[in-house]
Amino acid sequence: MDFGLSQDQQMLRDAVARCLADTCPLEHVRECTERDNPLSDKVLRAVQDLGIPGMLVPEEHGGLGMTLLDAAIVAEQLAYAVAPVPFLASHVLSPIALSEAGSEEQKAHWLPKIASGEARIGVAISETIEVRDGAGVSSAAGKLNGTALFALDFEGADAFIVADSGGRLHLVGAKASGLKAIALTTIDRTRSVGELRFDGAEAEPLADDGGATVARLRAAGRLILAADSLGAGQAMIEKAVDYAGQREQFGRLIGSFQAVKHMCAEMAARHEPCRSLVWYAAHAFDAIPTEASLVACHAKSHTGEVHRFVARTSTEVHGGMGFTDLIGLHYWFKRIGFDRQVLGGPETVRAEAAALQGWIKAA
Amino acid sequence: MDLEYGPEYDVFRKQVRAFIEAHSHLAPPSSDRAARPSSKAVEWQKLLIEHGYTARTIPQEYGGYGAEPDILQSRIIAEEFARARVPGGLSNQGISMFVPTLLELGTEEQKRRWIEPTLKGDVVWCQGYSEPGAGSDLANLKTSAHIENDEFVVNGQKIWTSTAKQADMIFCLVRTEPDAPKHGGISYLIFSMDTPGIEVRPLKTMTGHAEFNEVFFTDVRVPMHQIVGQRGQGWFVANATLGHERGMLGDPDALENRLQALIVLMQEERLGQGRAIDNPVLRDRLVALQAEVAAMKYNGMRILSNSLRGEPGGMAKLIVKLQSCELAHQISALAIDAMGELGILYHHSPREREGGAWQWNYMFQLGLIIGGGTAQIQKNIIAERGLEMPREPKLAKISDAAKATADMPRHKQGSA
Numbered sequence: 001m002d003f004g005l006s007q008d009q010q011m012l013r014d015a016v017a018r019c020l021a022d023t024c025p026l027e028h029v030r031e032c033t034e035r036d037n038p039l040s041d042k043v044l045r046a047v048q049d050l051g052i053p054g055m056l057v058p059e060e061h062g063g064l065g066m067t068l069l070d071a072a073i074v075a076e077q078l079a080y081a082v083a084p085v086p087f088l089a090s091h092v093l094s095p096i097a098l099s100e101a102g103s104e105e106q107k108a109h110w111l112p113k114i115a116s117g118e119a120r121i122g123v124a125i126s127e128t129i130e131v132r133d134g135a136g137v138s139s140a141a142g143k144l145n146g147t148a149l150f151a152l153d154f155e156g157a158d159a160f161i162v163a164d165s166g167g168r169l170h171l172v173g174a175k176a177s178g179l180k181a182i183a184l185t186t187i188d189r190t191r192s193v194g195e196l197r198f199d200g201a202e203a204e205p206l207a208d209d210g211g212a213t214v215a216r217l218r219a220a221g222r223l224i225l226a227a228d229s230l231g232a233g234q235a236m237i238e239k240a241v242d243y244a245g246q247r248e249q250f251g252r253l254i255g256s257f258q259a260v261k262h263m264c265a266e267m268a269a270r271h272e273p274c275r276s277l278v279w280y281a282a283h284a285f286d287a288i289p290t291e292a293s294l295v296a297c298h299a300k301s302h303t304g305e306v307h308r309f310v311a312r313t314s315t316e317v318h319g320g321m322g323f324t325d326l327i328g329l330h331y332w333f334k335r336i337g338f339d340r341q342v343l344g345g346p347e348t349v350r351a352e353a354a355a356l357q358g359w360i361k362a363a
Numbered sequence: 364m365d366l367e368y369g370p371e372y373d374v375f376r377k378q379v380r381a382f383i384e385a386h387s388h389l390a391p392p393s394s395d396r397a398a399r400p401s402s403k404a405v406e407w408q409k410l411l412i413e414h415g416y417t418a419r420t421i422p423q424e425y426g427g428y429g430a431e432p433d434i435l436q437s438r439i440i441a442e443e444f445a446r447a448r449v450p451g452g453l454s455n456q457g458i459s460m461f462v463p464t465l466l467e468l469g470t471e472e473q474k475r476r477w478i479e480p481t482l483k484g485d486v487v488w489c490q491g492y493s494e495p496g497a498g499s500d501l502a503n504l505k506t507s508a509h510i511e512n513d514e515f516v517v518n519g520q521k522i523w524t525s526t527a528k529q530a531d532m533i534f535c536l537v538r539t540e541p542d543a544p545k546h547g548g549i550s551y552l553i554f555s556m557d558t559p560g561i562e563v564r565p566l567k568t569m570t571g572h573a574e575f576n577e578v579f580f581t582d583v584r585v586p587m588h589q590i591v592g593q594r595g596q597g598w599f600v601a602n603a604t605l606g607h608e609r610g611m612l613g614d615p616d617a618l619e620n621r622l623q624a625l626i627v628l629m630q631e632e633r634l635g636q637g638r639a640i641d642n643p644v645l646r647d648r649l650v651a652l653q654a655e656v657a658a659m660k661y662n663g664m665r666i667l668s669n670s671l672r673g674e675p676g677g678m679a680k681l682i683v684k685l686q687s688c689e690l691a692h693q694i695s696a697l698a699i700d701a702m703g704e705l706g707i708l709y710h711h712s713p714r715e716r717e718g719g720a721w722q723w724n725y726m727f728q729l730g731l732i733i734g735g736g737t738a739q740i741q742k743n744i745i746a747e748r749g750l751e752m753p754r755e756p757k758l759a760k761i762s763d764a765a766k767a768t769a770d771m772p773r774h775k776q777g778s779a
Contacts, residue, residue: 001435002365003661003668069364241750256753258743264750265742269682276661276679277654283364298654305651350650351643359630359640359649 004279005073013073019046020081026328032084033189033331039155044085044117052087054115056095061111063095068220069282072227076278079231079339082331084190086120088224089153089161093217094121097161097169101206101213106171110159121171122157124148124196125221128167128214129344129352137198139164139205144172144179144198150342152221154183154194162196162203167211170203177201188338190331219293220285221343222300226278229303229339232332233274236307236314237267239329243318254317263313270306277302297353304340304349311336366664368435375436379443382414387449398526400453400484408453408484416440417452418482421462426479434671445616455526457481457488461534464551464603468592477532477553489556491521491535491578492601499740501536502545502598506580508537508552510587515539515552517560517583523734527563527576530556540595549597554585570726571710615656615663618687621694621724622656625649628716629701639701648697655690659683681749685741688732695725 005013023046032038047053055071057063071092078087095114098107098121113119126149127136137146148162159173172179178201183194206213241264244255254260281299285292311333315322322329344352354360368376391404400408411417412428419437421427430436444451452458462481465474480486497504506519517537527533533556540548556563560583565573592600629640629649640646662683666676698721699706708715709722732738746752 001368001668001671003664004364006364237750241752245753252756253753255746256755258739258755261746261752261755262739262742264752265685265745268678268745268750269685269742272678272682273655273658273662273686276665277658279364280657280661280664283366287364287366295657298650298657301651302654302658346651347647350647350654353650353653354646359646361641 003276005069009070009073012070013077015050016047016052016074016077017080019050020077020083022046024081024083026082026331029082029084029190029331030328037155038084038189039086039192040084043083047083047085047087048117053091053117056092056099057111057115058099061099061107061115063111063115067282068092068223068285069279072223072278072282075224075227076231076234079228079332079335080235082190082232082235082335086153086156086192088191088221088228089123089151090114090120090157092224093123093125093152093221094161096220097123097206097213097217100216101169101209102171103207106204106206110171119158120153120156122151122153122160122174122194123162123217123221124151124160125163125169125214125217126150126343127165128163128211129218130348137162137164137170137196139166139168139170139203142202142205143200144170144203145200146198148196148198150184151181151194151196152342153192154181155192160196161206162198163214163217167214168208169206169213169217171206172196172198172201172203176203186338188334190335191338193342215293216285218343219296222296222349223278223281223285225339225342226274226296226299226303227282229307229336230271230274230278232335232339233267233271233303233307233310236310236329236332236336237264237271239332240264240267240314240317243321247319260317263317267310267313271310274299274303274306294353294356297349297356300344301346301349301353304346307336308340368439372435372439376439376443379416379440380447382416383443383447383449386410387447390449393448393450398455398529399487404450404453405484407450408482411452412482416444418458421466421478421482425466425474426482434667438667441616445620453482453484455487456490457486457532460490461488461553464534464591464600467603468600473553473591486532487526487530488532488534489524489527489530489576489578491524491533493523494520495522499737501601502549504536504538504549506535506537507541508539508550508585510539511584513587515550515585515587515590517552517554517580517585519580521578521580522566522575524563524576524578525574527556527578528565532556533578534591536597536601539597543595546598547595549601550594551591551597551600552585553589553591554583558583558585560584568726568730570723572723574727574730615660615687618656618659618690618694621691622653625652625694625698625701628698628721632701632705632716634701634703642701645697645701648700652690652694652697656694659687659690678745678749681745682741684736685738685745688728689738692725692728692732695721695728699725 024043032040051064052074054063055066059065075087098110110119132149135147135149137144137148151160157174159171162170162172164170178199180197181194186193244260244264245253247254277299281295284295315329315333318329321327390407391401415428415430418427419430420432423429458481462478465478492501494504494506508515508517532553534553536549537552538548539550560581562579564577566575566577567573630638632639634642662679666679669676702716705714705716709719747754
C-alpha cells in the first residue's frame with residue numbers, strides 16, 4: 001500500500017517545477033499576457049523538451065504512455081507557475097480521445113505529431129455539460145453545423161475535437177471551410193478558449209460509442225482542472241504566508257496576529273485534503289474506471305469551492321497590495337476562477353454526481 | 364499509487380472476517396455506549412483481546428495480545444469491524460489515553476498494576492485536566508497538591524470530566540510546585556474516585572443530558588507513589604496523551620458512516636410530493652458534503668501511508684481535528700434541514716426521528732468543535748507548526764518591552 005506519488009512521479013514533479021522556475025518567472029508571464037497572443041513559445045519548447053506533449057500518447061504511437069495522475073502532477077506545476085501554455089486539451093484530452101475512440105488511421109496520423117509537439121488539437125465538449133446562448137453542434141453526412149463554445153487550447157490549434165449534441169466526437173481541421181473560429185477573451189490570459197461556428201464544415205467522426213469517450217473526456221478534463229486549481233491554490237497560500245511573515249504593522253509581523261494567522265490556517269486546512277482527493281481521482285481514472293466519473297466530479301466541485309475561498313483569502317491577507325497589478329497575485333486568482341467555471345461549475349458538476357448515483361430520477 | 368495492502372494482508376483480512384462471522388452473535392449491541400461496560404461488553408472485550416483484535420500491540424505481560432505493531436493489520440481490523448457493523452474493542456479515556464501514557468512513561472509496577480484491568484474493562488478511568496480557569500490555557504490549572512505526612516493533599520476543581528460518575532479512578536493534573544513556572548509546576552497523579560473528599564456533580568449541557576461532570580476535591584489524600592513521571596513533569600506526561608485524543612476525534616470511518624446515514628435519511632424522508640433528496644438545494648448540499656468526506660477519507664489514506672514509511676503526518680495530519688469535527692457538524696445540520704419542521708422534534712416527542720439522534724449530534728458536535736483543543740487553538744497549531752508562521756508575542760513580553768521603553772531616558776525612546 002502506498003497512497004502517494006511514486007519516486008518517478010516525484011522526480012517528474014521536481015523536473016517540471018525546476019523547468020518552469022527557470023523559464024517561466026512571473027515577469028515572463030506578465031510579458032506574454034500583455035501581448036495579443038499570450039502563449040509562450042519559450043515555455044512551450046521547454047515543456048516539449050521534457051516530453052510532456054507525449055505523456056498520454058501510447059508508446060506504439062511515439063508517446064510515453066503515462067497515466068492521468070502523471071498529467072495531474074504536471075497540471076499542478078503549470079498552474080503553480082501560471083504558465084501560459086496549452087495543456088488540458090492539447091496534451092491530455094485529445095490524446096485520450098484519439099487513443100480511446102480514434103480509427104487506426106486517425107491515431108497513426110495524429111498521435112505521433114501530438115507526441116512530438118508538431119500538432120496540437122483543441123477540444124470543445126462544453127455543450128455536453130450545459131448549453132449556453134443556444135449553442136450546440138449537429139452532424140449529418142460528415143458535416144457539422146451549429147456552434148461550439150469554449151473550445152479549449154484554441155490558439156494555434158491545428159484541429160479540433162468537437163462533441164455533437166448526441167455526444168459523438170468529430171475531428172475537424174482548424175482551417176476547414178465552413179468553420180469560423182472566433183477567439184473569446186477570458187479573465188485568465190494564460191489559457192486560450194474560442195468559439196467554433198460551423199456551417200457545413202467537413203469533419204471525420206470518431207467511434208460511435210454511445211457517449212462513453214466524451215464521458216471519459218469530461219472526467220479527465222475536470223480532474224486536470226482540479227489539479228490546476230490545486231497548484232494555483234498552493235501558490236496563493238505560500239504567497240500569503242510569505243507576505244504575512246514580512247509585512248509589519250503596529251510594530252509586529254502581521255502573521256503574528258491571530259486574525260491573519262487563522263485566515264492562513266483555514267486556507268491550509270481546506271486545501272490539504274484536496275491534494276489527496278485529486279490524487280485518488282486521477283488514479284481512479286486509469287485504475288478504477290467504475291469510480292472515475294463520480295470522483296472526478298467530487299474533485300472538480302470541491303477544489304472549485306475551496307480554491308475560490310483560497311483565492312479571495314490570500315488576496316485579503318496581502319491587503320491593498322493583493323488588489324494591485326504590481327505583485328501579480330491576480331494571475332493565480334484568475335487561473336482559479338477559470339478552473340472553477342470551465343467544464344461545469346460546482347453546482348452543475350454536483351448535479352451530475354447526483355445523477356451518476358441515481359439520486360435524480362431520469363426525466 | 365498502490366491501494367492494495369498485499370497478499371499477506373488479504374489472508375489476514377480473511378481471518379478477521381471469519382472471526383467476526385463466527386462470533387458476532389456474542390457482541391454487545393452497537394448502541395451500548397454506557398461509560399461502565401456491560402458484562403456482555405466486558406466478555407466481548409476479553410474475547411477480542413484473546414484473538415488480538417483489540418489491545419493488539421500491548422505486551423502480554425500487561426494483559427494485551429503482544430503482536431508486533433503493524434499499521435495495516437490494525438487498519439484492517441478497524442475496517443472489517445466497521446464494515447460488519449460489529450463493535451470493536453472498548454474505547455474510553457482509560458484505554459485510549461491512560462494506557463498509552465503508562466506504556467510510555469509509567470513505572471514497571473504501575474504498568475503491571477493498571478494496564479490489564481483497564482484493558483479488560485474492569486477499571487474505568489476519567490480524565491482530570493480542564494478547570495474553570497484552564498481550558499485552552501490548560502497549563503494555567505490551579506488545582507493544587509501540597510505534601511503533608513508523605514501524602515499529596517489535593518484541593519480544587521475539574522470540569523468537563525466525562526464518565527466521572529462511573530469511573531473507579533482518575534488521572535489528574537495538579538499543581539505541586541506553586542512557585543515553579545506554570546508548565547513546570549504540574550504533576551500527573553492517579554487516584555481512586557472513592558477517596559474521601561471527592562464530589563462529582565453532573566454537568567448538564569445544551570443537549571439536555573449530562574455528558575460531563577464537575578469534580579470537586581477537598582483535602583483528597585493521595586499516596587506519594589501514585590504519580591506518573593516525576594513531580595513537576597506532569598505537563599510533559601499529559602502531552603504524551605493529548606496527541607492520542609486528537610487522533611480519537613478524527614476518524615474518517617465515522618464520518619463515512621454519518622454521511623451514509625444522512626443519505627438513507629434523505630432518501631426515506633418525504634418532503635411534500637417527493638423525497639428530501641429530490642429537493643435540488645438539499646441534494647446539492649449533500650453532494651458537497653460527500654465530496655468533502657471523500658477528501659478526508661483519502662487524506663486519511665495519505666496519513667496512513669506516511670506512517671507506513673515512517674514519515675511524520677505533516678499538514679495532512681494537523682488539519683484532521685479541525686476539518687473532521689466541522690464536517691461532522693455540517694452533516695448533522697443538513698439532516699436537520701432535510702427533516703424540515705420535523706427536525707426540531709426531540710426529547711422522545713411523537714414523530715421524532717431516530718430517537719432524536721440527529722439533534723443530539725448537532726448540539727453535541729458543537730461541543731467536539733470546542734473540546735479537545737478548540738477550533739481556534741487548532742488554527743494556531745496549523746499556522747505555527749504547519750505553516751511556520753510567527754507566534755503571537757507573549758503579553759508579558761509586550762508589557763516588559765513597554766516598561767523598558769518607559770524606563771529609558773527620554774532622548775533614547777525615539778530609536779527604541
